Amino acid sequence: MYFDFKTSYNDDIRLIRRPLSGLFYAIAFGTALFSPLVISEFYITESSAIFVLGIIIIGYMISAGMAGLVGLGHAAFVGVGAYTHAILLGAGVPFLISIFSAIAVCALLGVMLAVISLRLSGLYLAISTLIFALAVEHILGSWETLTGGYEGILVPDPIIFGTSFASSINYYYLTLSALVSVIILAANLMRSLSGRALIGLRDSEQAAASLGINVLKTKSVAFALSGAVTGFGGALMSHQIFFITPEAFNMMLSLQIVLAAVIGGLGSITGALIGAVVIGWMPELISQIKALLPVSIRYQPGPDLVIYGAVLIGFVLFEPLGLYGRWKKIENWLLTFPLDRKATFAKTRTYMKSERV
């Protein structure tokens, strides 16, 4: 049994609310900080990739999970972030200026997407973001003078104030600090009134408007923030790919982002991180599954998509709150232990809603 003692409202606003979770975060951070000293090169590189994915998925979570603007085209932000960064670095712009420019460009792109899909929601919004991503991919491919077209461009090494972050261990710390900053910013957003306004938008636009929330402006803010964070991830990701082509940012990547968010649990930072870990290891997992398949279909491009699709459907059907939601249920059971409260998470009756106000 656990009792929550609070003595001031500040206790509730703090990021770390319980001593136990403080310990947990400390251990997680400590592990992340020191593990490169013991793990092999392969795992260091693999972990950096997961940190970057984590940033991208937190970016997606801001629009899809918080504001309920479920898009299917976040690869566009990853791509534009990566290309802006690579092009600027190639032109000799210093790393930090280049990466902040990439973030700014992606934020603007987010506002553009918001303007395009201003009054759309649900399926129509999903389709419009999908088309948006296809268009962006196409532009990246055909604007050859700038992007090098489908032949791609080389990404210069990350050098910050004369220090190279190209080695796997330096890059590991670069991406880790980027991820931690993004986590803190996202957590700050979630506990602010603006963050709650995003949630308001998701659940009832009419009620949100009747509380003084400017629906269109808040949507744009959601897309801008989401685009900025995702683009930041994209810029970092470019250093992992070394040589970027438009195909690196196609539908498959968008699908992976959605999948990660759904597996982890839409709407929480922890969920986004869990999703990043799972998706980060998915290719490994898939190659193991493929090894079991008959040779005739093993090398076809199909199975990957089928497996991703099947996992997505499985989660939507059986674990709609994601792995983090499952953990929350277990945690709740532990905290209230002798008092088993099945009803807490039981599906409740939803009251009829009509279109009329």
Add this chain to the structure above:
Amino acid sequence: MMKLRVAGLKQYFGGLKAVDTVSLDAKQSEILAIIGPNGAGKTTVINAITGLRKPTAGTVWLGDKTITGLAANRIAELGIARTFQNIELFEHASVLDNIQLGFYRHRKVTLCAELFNLPSARAEAVNARLAAEKILHYLDLVSWRDKAVSGLSYGIRKQVELGRALCSAPSFLILDEPASGLTREETLDLGYFLRDLAKNRGIGILMIEHDMGLVSRVADHVIAMNEGRILAKGSAPEVQSNADVIECYLGSEMV
């Protein structure tokens, strides 16, 4: 003392005259009730006042400021709060989060301050929380504070929606059938809250209500509507004894 005035309001949907030349005056510290059969156009009137739909014609003033046709969020910022006939809550958020969002119109900090959790943002979070806690205590919702709204009973959800509107500290509160679906006890409590809000806190209340018992207990003025027009205005007993109103309700159980 501020007034909320509506003059010559019309709302046509194609050929249907849902609201046809309605005028009314609501004052702070007073409760004005609108009664009328289903489809009379009551909800349409308050949707036009609160900016959810631009009226076909007519003017709405808040004090001496014309607010006709302003966006809903602008009108909310000016201090008009409302509830909805079909309860519009943020289902996947807690009671506390729902009520705290009522504070949104008092938000002063920038997004940047919030992202970096600057002292100004922290101070505002505490203010929002204080405002919400006062409401939780006032409406006796403390024990539901951290519950998700989606799991609550109908009566509690209505209370939460009222609380969210109150948390914006409005000068006018517009309620669409606040007592529908409530038990007898809950309705009695609601009557007490409404009197207190108007008489002791100076809020002007405009409410649509079918429960004539509640209306005659709390309302200072009553307007009866039918087919988009006003049938009668006056005190509750006057309106209830009006011949047109009686005829309109004849055969229905509402009188």
